[in-house]
Amino acid sequence: MAINTDYENLINDILAKQTVILGPDIVLLKARSVRGLKLDDRGQVVEIKGDPQEVLQNLVNEYIALSGQIVKNVLSPVFAKYPQIKMTIN
Numbered sequence: 001m002a003i004n005t006d007y008e009n010l011i012n013d014i015l016a017k018q019t020v021i022l023g024p025d026i027v028l029l030k031a032r033s034v035r036g037l038k039l040d041d042r043g044q045v046v047e048i049k050g051d052p053q054e055v056l057q058n059l060v061n062e063y064i065a066l067s068g069q070i071v072k073n074v075l076s077p078v079f080a081k082y083p084q085i086k087m088t089i090n
């Protein structure tokens with residue numbers, strides 16, 4: 001089972017990748033709208049409240065809603081770096 005640090009690192013990687021595609025303003029706006037995810041002023045994860053798997057899924061869903069297949073293609077290699085975290089990209 002993955003620990004919260006793994007989830008924090010994965011989410012930070014996702015935010016970095018999405019910033020390249022969508023720009024920092026949109027990325028942070030969407031990330032800050034995810035319940036249970038708290039970011040600092042630089043856009044780094046400070047805290048995950050609740051089920052980290054659910055928070056992660058909600059974050060990914062926010063970005064998929066914006067740019068669909070592009071997100072799936074970009075994030076697949078990121079998820080490969082964290083095999084201990086099971087994630088489905090629909």
